[in-house]
Amino acid sequence: MTERIVAQAQRLAPSDDNRRWWTLGAMCFALFMIMLDNTVVNVALPSIQRDLHTTLSGLEWTINAYTLVFAVLLVTAGRLGDVFGRRRMFIFGVVTFALSSAAIGAAPTATWLVAGRAVQGIGAAFMMPATLSIITNAFPAHERGKAIGTWAGVSAIALAIGPMLGGYLVGHVSWRAIFYINLPVAALAVIVTLFATRESRDDTAPRSVDVPGVAALTVGIGALVYALVEGNKWGWGSGRIVGLFVLAGIALAAFVVIERRVKLPMIDFSYFRSRSFLGANLAAFTVSFAMFGMFLFLALYFQNILHYSPFQAGLRFLPATVVIMVLGPIAGRLADRVGPRPLITFGLVVVSASLVWQSFIKVNTSYAFLWPAFLLMGIGMAFVMSPMSTAAMNAIDRTKAGAASGVLSMTRMVGGTFGVAVIGALISGLGRTQLDKHLPGVPAGVRSHLADTLGAGGAAGGAHSPQITDALRHAYVYGLGHSLRVSAALALVGALLAWVFVTRDAEVKPELDAEGITAAAQAPARTEPAAPAERSGEPVSV
Numbered sequence: 001m002t003e004r005i006v007a008q009a010q011r012l013a014p015s016d017d018n019r020r021w022w023t024l025g026a027m028c029f030a031l032f033m034i035m036l037d038n039t040v041v042n043v044a045l046p047s048i049q050r051d052l053h054t055t056l057s058g059l060e061w062t063i064n065a066y067t068l069v070f071a072v073l074l075v076t077a078g079r080l081g082d083v084f085g086r087r088r089m090f091i092f093g094v095v096t097f098a099l100s101s102a103a104i105g106a107a108p109t110a111t112w113l114v115a116g117r118a119v120q121g122i123g124a125a126f127m128m129p130a131t132l133s134i135i136t137n138a139f140p141a142h143e144r145g146k147a148i149g150t151w152a153g154v155s156a157i158a159l160a161i162g163p164m165l166g167g168y169l170v171g172h173v174s175w176r177a178i179f180y181i182n183l184p185v186a187a188l189a190v191i192v193t194l195f196a197t198r199e200s201r202d203d204t205a206p207r208s209v210d211v212p213g214v215a216a217l218t219v220g221i222g223a224l225v226y227a228l229v230e231g232n233k234w235g236w237g238s239g240r241i242v243g244l245f246v247l248a249g250i251a252l253a254a255f256v257v258i259e260r261r262v263k264l265p266m267i268d269f270s271y272f273r274s275r276s277f278l279g280a281n282l283a284a285f286t287v288s289f290a291m292f293g294m295f296l297f298l299a300l301y302f303q304n305i306l307h308y309s310p311f312q313a314g315l316r317f318l319p320a321t322v323v324i325m326v327l328g329p330i331a332g333r334l335a336d337r338v339g340p341r342p343l344i345t346f347g348l349v350v351v352s353a354s355l356v357w358q359s360f361i362k363v364n365t366s367y368a369f370l371w372p373a374f375l376l377m378g379i380g381m382a383f384v385m386s387p388m389s390t391a392a393m394n395a396i397d398r399t400k401a402g403a404a405s406g407v408l409s410m411t412r413m414v415g416g417t418f419g420v421a422v423i424g425a426l427i428s429g430l431g432r433t434q435l436d437k438h439l440p441g442v443p444a445g446v447r448s449h450l451a452d453t454l455g456a457g458g459a460a461g462g463a464h465s466p467q468i469t470d471a472l473r474h475a476y477v478y479g480l481g482h483s484l485r486v487s488a489a490l491a492l493v494g495a496l497l498a499w500v501f502v503t504r505d506a507e508v509k510p511e512l513d514a515e516g517i518t519a520a521a522q523a524p525a526r527t528e529p530a531a532p533a534e535r536s537g538e539p540v541s542v
Contacts, residue, residue, distance in 0.1 A: 020138040022196030024147050027131040028154040029189035030094055033182050034124050035155045037101075039162025041066075042299075043314070044175040051175065054110035061114045064229050069121030070128075071413045072222045076214050078129030078406020079266045082202040083209070086134050086402055090197075091190055093126025098186035105179040129405035136393045136405070137200040142336055144394060149332015149386035156324030156382075163299075163314025171311070202400060213258045213266040220251030225414065228421040232428060267403055271396055276340070277404070279501025280392035283344050284408055285415035286494025287384045290351055290487040292416030293423035294358065294377070297480055305363060305473055319371050323378025324385070332386035340387035341502040347383030348495035350376055355488035359481045363473050391502050419487065426486060427479035428454045434475035439468065454479060 041062065048054065048062065081089040097120055104116035131151065139147045169177040227244035234241050259265035272278045295317065302313035335343055354376035361370070389408065396404040432451035439447055450468070454476050 019196050019198070020143075020147075022192055023138045023198075024135060024150060026189050026192035026197060027135055028151060029185055029192065030090070030127045031131050031151060032154050032158045033094075033097065033185045033189070034127060035158035036162050036165070037120070037124075037178075037182065039159055039314075040166030040169070040178040043163055043166035043311075044170050044178055047170050047175040048113070052107070052110045052113065054113075062110075062117055064226075065114045065118040066121040066124070067229065067413075067417070068222060068225055069118050070125050071225045071410065071417065072218050073122060073125035074129055074410040074413060075217060075221075075267060075403065075406040077126040078133065078402040078404070078409070080209070081126075081130050081133060081402035082400060083207060085199045085201045086130050086137070087193060087197050087199045089126050089402075090130035090134060091193060093123045093128075093130060094186050094189050094193075095123075096120075097123030097127060098183055101179040101182040101186075105176040107176075128409050129402055132389060132393060132405040132408070133402040134197060134200070138197070141394055145332040145335035145340075145386065145390040146329065147332070148389045148393070149329035149335070152332070152382070152385040152389065153325045153328035155385075156321045156328060156378075159317075159321045159324075163317070164311055167309065167311030167314060202402070208264075210258075210262055210264070210266045213255060213262065216251050216255035216258055217266070220248050220255055221410070221414070223248035223251060225417055228417045231421050232424045236425060267407060268400065271400070271404060271407065274395040275501045276391045276395040276503050279498050280340075280344075280388045280395070281408060281411045282497045282501065283348065283384060283388045283494050284392075284411045285418075286490050286497075287348060287351060287381065287388070288412040288415035289419035289422070290355060290491050291377075291381060291419070293419035293487055294355065294484065296420055297423055297427065297483070298358070301361070301477070301480060305477065316367060316370070317374060319374040320378035320381070323375060324382045327379060327382035328386050331383045332390065335387040335390045339503070340391035341499060343383045343387040344391070344498040344502060345495045347380045347385075347387070348491050348498060350380030351384065352380075352488040352491035352495065354380060355484045355491060359484035359488065361477060361481055363477050388498075423480075423483040423487065426483040427476060430479035430482050431472075431475035434478050435471055438471040438474065442468070451475070 100119040107113040223244045302308045354373045357373035392408045431454040435447045
């Protein structure tokens with residue numbers, strides 16, 4: 001019996017045969033931590049406001065500080081991983097995320113909290129592209145779909161349990177506990193990474209940083225995301241928002257000029273000559289636009305219109321997240337066999353159908369009407385997320401995996417931010433027409449203010465009269481329904497673009513060994529090019 005246990009332990013211990021699966025586990029731990037943090041914080045905001053006596057603006061910056069820093073640094077962090085070592089940058093990100101989580105948990109003031117969230121965004125930005133680039137380098141091309149599918153499934157698990165876990169911890173322990181739970185997860189991720197994951201980097205790149213490119217991209221993405229985050233509150237035609245968009249355009253144009261002139265650019269624009277990489281990024285933008293907007297504004301619908309608690313609202317999304325968790329790995333395996341194009345296209349069509357279904361909600365819609373739509377949403381997203389990531393990473397040489405992963409992550413982040421901003425603006429604009437119709441006796445200035453609150457989900461009764469409360473509820477649902485149809489149309493456009501741009505079969509860049517010879521040329525019968533290096537016990541050189 002003892003010998004059997006010892007033999008089993010030896011089989012499970014990190015070795016050349018199973019090292020890549022241990023690596024996948026470490027990356028999944030880190031991804032779980034990032035995605036969990038994205039959902040649990042929203043649940044805790046009211047408790048944070050009461051405990052720290054922060055203003056509404058301060059509360060918004062609890063989210064915005066993290067979002068801005070995360071979005072700005074994704075591409076830079078991915079490229080730094082290529083240059084200085086992906087495992088090294090990943091561990092830096094995990095440790096930074098964990099230490100900032102501990103600091104946030106002990107935050108005595110709102111300023112401390114916001115600063116901690118900004119630092120947490122730095123950690124997440126170094127972790128997110130590293131997880132995908134490390135997986136890309138650990139797995140041969142024919143197994144990447146399966147690995148990335150598992151990675152996407154873990155993301156869904158975190159999205160599923162985040163609101164429920166957050167609601168439980170806030171209600172029974174403290175809002176601070178939602179940050180402390182990151183510490184054991186981070187410790188486990190670091191330990192497994194150090195023991196199982198081999199270092200990889202772009203050996204063709206010098207150990208230097210494209211500082212002008214980093215600066216231009218930081219200003220450009222920062223101004224763009226800041227404008228999208230604050231657009232509904234400040235007004236899309238206000239001088240500040242227009243100025244931010246102009247600054248973003250100038251900085252991003254300067255970034256393109258800089259990158260075309262430097263010897264070793266941070267982003268090689270030849271990536272986008274690959275139809276599959278371009279198509280995967282277009283799919284990433286559209287599915288994130290639809291997903292983030294739908295989840296946020298339907299969560300507000302559940303809480304403000306149907307009066308569910310945060311925990312109850314989180315439970316309502318389980319059909320979508322559980323299906324992603326189950327089907328994500330299956331979709332990844334299918335991508336290895338049939339190629340990503342039909343799966344991405346099918347998934348976006350199903351996402352569109354789900355959004356159309358949801359767009360028929362009313363003020364008193366029962367959950368029995370919505371859960372089949374959430375089931376469809378889960379199916380569609382599962383068939384998009386894994387194949388989309390597989391298509392993007394297979395289309396780029398493994399030596400550039402960090403930067404390519406950063407571009408894909410940034411596209412998803414910007415797409416989600418656009419989704420929230422555009423749907424919020426549509427709800428405010430369309431809701432304004434309904435408020436004018438149902439509240440003709442209310443002064444125009446008051447109606448305008450009420451319409452502005454709709455984009456932030458301000459449809460709860462509050463201190464308003466019953467007439468105004470009822471008008472707000474109907475206006476919010478009217479705007480949300482029409483906005484979901486806009487998202488559905490965009491998802492269909494994304495399906496068409498994926499079919500046009502993503503190649504029929506999996507587009508895989510030839511992978512080079514340390515001497516620049518393709519593995520296929522060395523050993524045509526083998527399908528795992530990293531095996532020779534792995535057998536020697538030396539780090540895989542890419």
